[in-house]
Amino acid sequence: MPSSRPRLLPWPGLNGQPCFLVTDDTGTSYLSRLADEMETVQLRTGADLLGHARPLLRDHRANARELRFVGHRLAEALHDALRVAESRGQRLEDGEETTPEQS
Incomplete structure (x- = not known):
């Protein structure tokens, strides 16, 4: 079913x-396929980043520069994940399939 929503x-x-x-x-x-692939990469990158950030945030020897760097990267990953969620949510509302495996 084609979507009327961009x-x-x-x-x-x-x-x-x-x-x-x-x-x-x-x-x-x-x-559409390129966007699906990009979303997958963005979410995987965010998950990988979180895996690296958690130990750094627990490390009491981490300096301010390292913590700012990981904070900025986490903010970027969260921004990407929220954009993916918004896009997929809109497509769910329209009754469209949202995963590359389904297309």
Whole structure:
């Protein structure tokens, strides 16, 4: 079932503004598949980062520079994960399939 709602893409548009894909396909276009793959990479990267951040945050010898660095990376990963969640939530509302395995 084609969506009437534009798909929020996992990468920013001009000036960091949200970027949307308008299509009448069911997630089979090149850009739709690319967006699915990008979302998967973003979520995997966030999970990997969290795995590295937890020990660093527990390490009392970690210095401020290291903690700021990991804090910034965690904020970026959270931003990406929230964008993925928003995009997938919108597609669920529209009754579309949301995982690459289903397309």
